[in-house]
Amino acid sequence: MNADRRQVLKTGGGATLLALLAAAGWIPSAWADAPGWSKADFDAHTMDDALKALGAGKPAASGDIAFFSTPDIAENGGVVPIGVNSKLPNTESIAILVDKNPFTLAALFDFPAGTEPTISTRIKMRETSNVHALVKAGGKYFVTSKEIKVTLGGCGG
Amino acid sequence: MADPMKIRANLVGDSTEVKVLMSHEMDTGLVKDKAGKIIPAWWIQTVKVTHNDKVVLTAQWGTAVSKNPFMSFKFKGGAKGDKVTITWIDNHNDSRTDTAVIA
Incomplete structure (x- = not known):
């Protein structure tokens, strides 16, 4: 698990922000969970x-x-x-x-x-x-x- | 791009038996390589199977599914020559879709 990602999750309030960041191209899509996967x-x-x-x-x-x-x-x-x-x-x-x-x-x-x-x-x-x-x-x-x-x-x- | 899946779809009575073998490392993120560095988690998270265009199975997987995953199940309503299509998506958002014809 990537340390930066942990940090994003911790400070940003979870998957929604992660998805937004991914959509905005700020973080590589390689870190995004598959749609419909219940983390x-x-x-x-x-x-x-x-x-x-x-x-x-x-x-x-x-x-x-x-x-x-x-x-x-x-x-x-x-x-x-x-x-x-x-x-x-x-x-x-x-x-x-x-x-x-x-x-x-x-x-x-x-x-x-x-x-x-x-x-x-x-x-x-x-x-x-x-x-x-x-x-x-x-x-x-x-x-x-x-x-x-x-x-x-x-x-x- | 990952290697193709091996899919078999056979008519058994009035059911279609689907067997699939996927090619994927399914790294748990808990194992270290020879240099002592953690191998990052990399695994298939979702699987979807359709018969013609109807969904016949969906699955969500954790890292505990074995390397080169195997899965088998049956659904009703298939006919010889129909298509069975399987798609997986992993946590790198890499995906693979393969199709087999019911025999």
């Missing part, structure tokens, strides 16, 4: 903060959300396959959150009507952690969690 959601460092940012409140545990093709033990934390399926009616989105990652929210997928509420992807995990599949269905939030053991951390350094 506040992805900045969260804890599950509580992430749930708060997402507006998910206290999601109810649900047996209608399932992990598939997801290992119990991941040898390489840099590439952990995650599959999530929701059987909840009117599933609107699926978020994947990792308790012990530096940033809790890994990915958020939105499903328009006609798209199956099922997603497969690969994520990085710093260490053994609970992984949560947070589903928004009919305006309410539900969650299923699973522990994945990591034998080799995914963040290097």
Whole structure:
């Protein structure tokens, strides 16, 4: 993260000013987040903060959300396959959150009507952690969690 | 400009299964290079998939998505020969759009 950018954010009151500056050509567009990317959601460092940012409140545990093709033990934390399926009616989105990652929210997928509420992807995990599949269905939030053991951390350094 | 995505879109029953492999470093901003200098965060932030002109999936990603991201999902209503188009945008405002034909 660029120190100047931090400063701009701190003194300038956030993304709006940043966008104005970028539009005015004062700072390179290389520092601008993609349109529609929810910075506040992805900045969260804890599950509580992430749930708060997402507006998910206290999601109810649900047996209608399932992990598939997801290992119990991941040898390489840099590439952990995650599959999530929701059987909840009117599933609107699926978020994947990792308790012990530096940033809790890994990915958020939105499903328009006609798209199956099922997603497969690969994520990085710093260490053994609970992984949560947070589903928004009919305006309410539900969650299923699973522990994945990591034998080799995914963040290097 | 980033390398092209590898996209497969196959009709399975009445659903179209889309699999995509993107070419991107997905740097977290937490890793140091050999000289001990932090490698700045550089990652895909948004992904949009359209079937013909209808949006069938959107995604927002953090830095925790793996290098050279993989994603797979299914949508209803595709037909052989239809186009599936995927666009990603990263935090450098670089973007890439590729299209596959449903087989």
